[in-house]
Amino acid sequence: MNITGIITEYNPFHNGHLYHLNSAKEVTNCDGIICIMSGNFVQRGEPALIDKWKRAEMALLNGVDLVIELPTFYALSSAEFFASGAIKILNSIGVVNNIFFGSESGNIELLHKIAKLLTFESDILKDSIKENLKTGVTYAKARELSLINILNEDSLAEVLSNSNNILGIEYIKALLKINSTIIPLTMKREGSNYNDKELSTIFSSATSIRKNLKNGKDLSSLNPYMPKESLNILSNLIKSNYPFVFEEEIYKYVKYKLLTNCVNFNNLFDAKEGLDNKFLKEIYFSSSYEDLIFRVKSKRYTYTKISRLITQIFLSLDNYSANELIKDTNLYARVLAFNNTGKLILKEMKKNSTIPIITKVPKNIDNPLLSLDIQATKAYSILNSKVNPLSDYFISPIIKE
Secondary structure (H helix, E strand, C coil), X not given: CCEEEEEECCCCCCHHHHHHHHHHHHHHCCCEEEEEEECCEEXXXXXXXXXXXXXXXXXXXXXXXXXXXXXXXXXXXXXXXXXXXXXXXXXXXXXXXXXXXXXXXXXXXXXXXXXXXXXXXXXXXXXXXXXXXXXXXXXXXXXXHHHHHHHCCCCHHHHCCCHHHHHHHHHXXXXXXXXXXXXXXXXXXXXXXXXXXXXXCCCCCHHHXXXXXXXXXXXXXXXXXXXXXXXXXXXXXXXXXXXXXXHHHHHHHHHHHHHCCCCCHHHCCCCCCCHHHHXXXXXXXXXXXXXXXXXXXXXXXXXXXXXXXXXXXXCCHHHCCHHHHCCHHHCCEEEEEEEHHHHHHHHHHHHHCCCCEECCCCCCCCCHHHHHHHHHHHHHHHHCCCCCCCHXXXXXXXXXX
16 A cells, blocks of 8 residues: 555645645555644644544544544654654654645655754764754754855755744754655645634635634624534534643643752753753743743743643643653553544554554553543643543544544
């Protein structure tokens, strides 16, 4: 079988996602699509609008054949680790021929050139980055300036400032690092930027859709921006009084943990260089989730990085050792949903996979990466009363015939 992998969040599934999915099928002429999808928390450092099972169902109804959950640790990490976790899973299951992702550039050759230079860092690049860091810029900016200088392409500044380009480069880097045979392919991203807050084109962002749902707008206002399958699920959720979840709802829990000194910042990957002191100082003066982020963020530490740290604190990720979580021996493929084609893919995976394939979570868990996923669902259930804290143990993968 010719299998294509995609890496997504579907928070929620909209027209842009459908365009990407259909383009993947057309360009690769694949027999099936495997989707690696973030669970109940997403890479921006927020709880997902709706739970992972509902989002997996949206994926199936719109044409994905098999949905695999990206472990929480990777879903709540920087672009580098987010990409690394997803790519390692796709490579390890042994059935994926290519990955297909959207990028602002749409130029796979350029993205590959940048990724190769960053993966196999020369002394020239390392020295250039060190010199640029001395000027006080962030590491990302220092790296950008060095790449522009070495590759002698002024257009790189725009390429490296766009989030989907950055993520695409990280996908390719991850493939190069493990010498994978999976072929990376990209399409030029259409429509709004991922963080645009206003509905504009038929490819409006998930951010703008979430904003409209948060403001209580009638669901019919989203008709031009979402496939009917997604809208039907949202409509049924609204009828059942399902509570959509938004990021500020975790603030009071995080504030309690910070004020009672219940956070071990040493175990949080991104909490470096005095960020713990900054958090512990500003929590006394902050009045909301967003206010806390703006008080802690700086030139070096972005809004998204601080948002991820807040969510990591909410999930008690500091109770885990990051060095243990990141071990490749902990990787697995947790199946959330599949259709008939997905069933055939699963059969091939069981023959070829070098990591465990999980369709039913065991009662006794000795894997810290999976344990954190279970904990994430329990934490999400505090925010969403329709999610049972123990649902990971008894909800089977969604099957669509």
